[in-house]
Amino acid sequence: MARTAGSHSDITGPRVREAALRLFARHGFAAVSMRQIAGEVGVQAGALYNYTPDKQSLLFSLLKGHMDELLAAWTAEKSAGDPAARLEQFTRFHIRFNVERPEAIFISYMELRNLSPENFEVVEALRRAYENELEAILHDGVTAGQLEVPDTKIATLAVIAMLTGVNTWYRAGGRLSLAEVEQIYWDMVRRAVGG
Amino acid sequence: MARTAGSHSDITGPRVREAALRLFARHGFAAVSMRQIAGEVGVQAGALYNYTPDKQSLLFSLLKGHMDELLAAWTAEKSAGDPAARLEQFTRFHIRFNVERPEAIFISYMELRNLSPENFEVVEALRRAYENELEAILHDGVTAGQLEVPDTKIATLAVIAMLTGVNTWYRAGGRLSLAEVEQIYWDMVRRAVGG
């Protein structure tokens, strides 16, 4: 029997997500209508409901998907070794990952407040899991006597805030290459945590 | 003659701004209706138009007012002296100022995209002026041989991003006092810029 007759949701589905991501990043979740998203995809608004039960779920799916991707990428890349090396690896990874996905990063910070409480908790838990990765490195560094941090929790948040700030100004093809940016930030991070 | 008969716009006006600030910070500019703002103030929506020509101008007024206040406060507080001392002063000032106005800070970063191009330019220029205050300190510090910064522009943005990040977690009455927070961040900033 025709199990997948007429189907090309595997084409439209991703296009809906891409359009929503771009528009949410540019104008904000509340300012974007389902008709605008549909217009970008070249489809009527009603067709979107083949891909999301509602607008709120679409946002949640984008944010959760981004966090899953972030954690998976870090898990795949991270290595054992001494804390200073791991800290450098984290620093470079975070910058590179963020710079490659400015829109996803943007809405992950901006649109949390538009999630329902349950959905917020899910995304927030993933964010904390990512922060814990850095905190573990800092903690190990202090234990090993390689780093000097009065409060690893605060240092974690300070470092992440500093690194994520790259996204507010970095543009590919600008004055500095990504490698230069990574190096400058790594120097600052290393010194900030007494490494 | 009755020049100011029936007037108490000096009461309602600020209340409109406070309600708008709070609601914009909590739910986002686009997600907040004029009727919600009016409801918070205890007035009908039409009455708001005695205080702003439209919703967009209300947002602009809040953002511009905040930036003016920020620059005025720093101008009043900053002193001459050696760069390291000025950097410490800036660090402590920025943390304190931000922590006292979490909502204004929040919308100043989040709602820029909802400003018209002309209004955006105005606010953006003020933000750059503030950044230039820090960059001048770093520049003087490098010139004086007190600091070691490969790129003052990037260091400026990195430091501000790090300091502004305090707002994402700091709550009055929490684990750390404001003085402790200032000290921890000042230690990190000082080391990050080689001071």
Add this chain to the structure above:
DNA sequence: TTTAAAACTGAACATACGTTCAGTTCAATC
């Protein structure tokens, strides 16, 4: 070529939006 599921349209739904405005209420001046 038939068939049936998937994809999509187009119109409709109730509701909400920003903004305007004629009319009413209020409070300060005379």
Add this chain to the structure above:
DNA sequence: GATTGAACTGAACGTATGTTCAGTTTTAAA
């Protein structure tokens, strides 16, 4: 206590919103 203008109401305006759904088109398997 009368007057006058500011402050505000309440209803209306055109338009837009998220979502639903009966009906049509498209696609791939049979």
